[in-house]
Amino acid sequence: MLIESFSGVRGVYGSDLTLETAKKYGEAFYISLKKKSGKEPLLVIGRDTRSHSDAIKDNIILPFSEVIDAGVIPLPAVEQAVRHFHADGGIMVTASHNEPEFNGFKLLDETGAILPAKIMQSLIDAASQEKSIASIQHAKHQMIRLKRDEALSAYVKLLEQILGEDGIEKIRSLPDKILADPNGGAGIALREILDGLNITNIILINESAGNFRRKIEPNGASLKYLKRHILKHGCALGAGFDSDADRVEILLPDGTLADGNAVLGLVADKVLQQHKGSTIVINDATSGSVRKIAENHGCAIEEVEVGETNVIEGMRRCNSPIGGEGSNGGVIIPPSACRDGILTLLFVMKIISEEGKNISSLLDSLPAHFTKSEKIIFSASPDKTAIRKMAKDKVCRNCRPSCNYC
16 A cells, blocks of 8 residues: 655555656656745755665656755755755655665655645645646756765764764763664765764664665664674664664663653753753653653643654744654754754763763663553544544553543
8 A cells, every 4th residue: 555644655666656656746746846936946855775766766856857866865864955955845765664665755845854744735635646747847958966975964064063062072982882773774874974073983784785684663673683783892782773764763782672752851851951941842652751851941842743744843833942753763953854863873872971871871860651552453444432442441541540642
């Protein structure tokens, strides 16, 4: 089944997701950007390392006469490239955390962020038309500029801006080694990024492009094998990325996975120390421990529906210094406008260096929280009342008496 949502489009390549699908979305996106800008739109495109990403890229950019090809780089770097090149929009060809037989794309606005839900829905509607909607507008004279090095350099500068000169120096001076596993995805650019930052205490494995050595989604099961690498190299922790590197999960030396809520809470605790009285934006699947951390700093919580675009819109509305989805690895810190696995890992390293404590001690110092996740199978058109009742019976029954959900 082709999945089309405000988070992007994805499906099994060659069956659910075809080159015709890519063409239709490229056409719809081109028309939308041209109408908004009033001129021929400038597009930035990047991709992950899946074997079919090049073919999708070539077909989705057909209508565009001006294209900056950022090559194989992480999604957060593509988003920064949109801002850096003052483009009208961007595309990341990726199926994110899905397995290699999948592919897809994420569409970005002029700020580099995932398109707002309303705009994305209009593109889904346009692309669903049986016939091609703008074939006559395929660019006859297409100018494609290869700008991977400049895009990566702009992303390095973004990291320096967010982490600060002192923060970068703290990371460099951390005596512990850190293990990072891009798993052959777009995160393989991490070596070049670290060279740009002059950071040498991160050990990289699985850097062969497109060679996915484990399940692409980083979780407790797929990252379990990192424990032996952590012990072999004497690392303080291991980090695993998905294929576009906007998501990261952290494995502790004992082989347990750090909860995404805890990682978000750890970074939020540090950021909110410098922004007391501000607002942190989270999704409604984020642990109450993050709420407690915000309260400790006199900060408010803005809770939005699941979906990165909802978090970003909430952050803009509240002028938030940090946001994120505890259910997904990756923290959002402006001026970045997306989850960023690389930034999250570097920020955690900065905290470890500043506090002089190991990752387990830092996580244990956070407010206690308990999370239960369970997948429930429903029919194609489930009754929402039945879903709420089942959730209440299965999950909420033993939670706090004043459960907001119930």
